[in-house]
Amino acid sequence: MKNILIVLLGPTGVGKTDISIDLAALFNCDIISADSRQLFREMSIGTAVPSDNQLNTIKHHFIRFLSVEDYYSASLFERDVLDLLPRLFSRNNIVLMSGGSGLYIDAVCNGIDDIPDVDPVVRDKYISRYKEEGIEGLRVALKILDPEHYARVDLKNYKRIMRALEICETAGRPYSSFLKKQKRKRDFRIVKIGLERTRDDLYNRINSRVDNMVKAGLEEEARLLFKFRNLNALNSVGYREFFDFFDEKISREKAIELIKRNSRRYAKRQITWWGKDKDIRWFQPERVQDIIEYISDSVIAVN
């Protein structure tokens, strides 16, 4: 096990991109982006993809390789990354994965259970059931189809219930029967590095980054994607708020304000997500030198 996957994570706006470029240049490795929105080629300003310059210096994977109309998921990401890694490791025993999508990172590090794909017809069926009967209708159905999961899910979260129902119906057996929750063994070492800042610092950076995105033409980008507004990829901070502005539901100023707030909230959720992961070693972004040392020590420990 002399191959190492360095995972650089942290909330939006901490400064992952710049550091990942520096680290990749130093260790001469590629970067795997673990970001569920940078996947899409039609989106770039609002998703803060690395600059052209950065993309030209370091080889990035999983950035802008899909269309917003394509389906993608954490498990596909796991599969694709695991397919790619052997090739990257054959050139260098270090690979850097950088991103903020916790579930995607989790899928690569620990694996995600095999669950059948959902039949779109079934999905539509439950969506309309939700529309007609509300969450109560979904609960009733789940209680019958999967009492075990019913006892455990957040019964106020319709997406959770819906997903379970979809699986129950397409698979013909309870959703809970698929959840093994076993960590997959990987044939490479994983070193998780988290970037952290004080809350004030982070929020200030997020706020001004949004201003910069707007200056860079976020509104125009959103306008071009307006027609895709119902696609999941566009249910993203920075776009949905502008869509509401285009619909004249809110003012432009309000939209920008909400983008900032929602970005802050997103960052908070990311921090909560990683809070319980004891394997993460946290660093202030200014301490790049410490990060480099930490990585070097890990490499030595492996060899």
Place this chain on the structure above:
RNA sequence: GGGGAGAUACCAAAGCGGCCAACUGGGGCAGACUGUAAAUCUGCUGGCGAAUGCCUUCGUAGGUUCGAAUCCUGCUCUCCCCA
């Protein structure tokens, strides 16, 4: 100078004698989350406490009352109208 309106927790804003530590919204904080995850959902938000609870609040100083954010008086400040 004269007349009127108002001062409520981080902000906005209800409450107008007891059910008020105080509706609601915003902001914030904390958390959940195995497939749409930049999504979806939950709790908390005067202080102390695990909790029954206790302590300090509704500009400020007094007063009325068994009891006041709510009524009365003085003071301070803000806003509006007339001059």
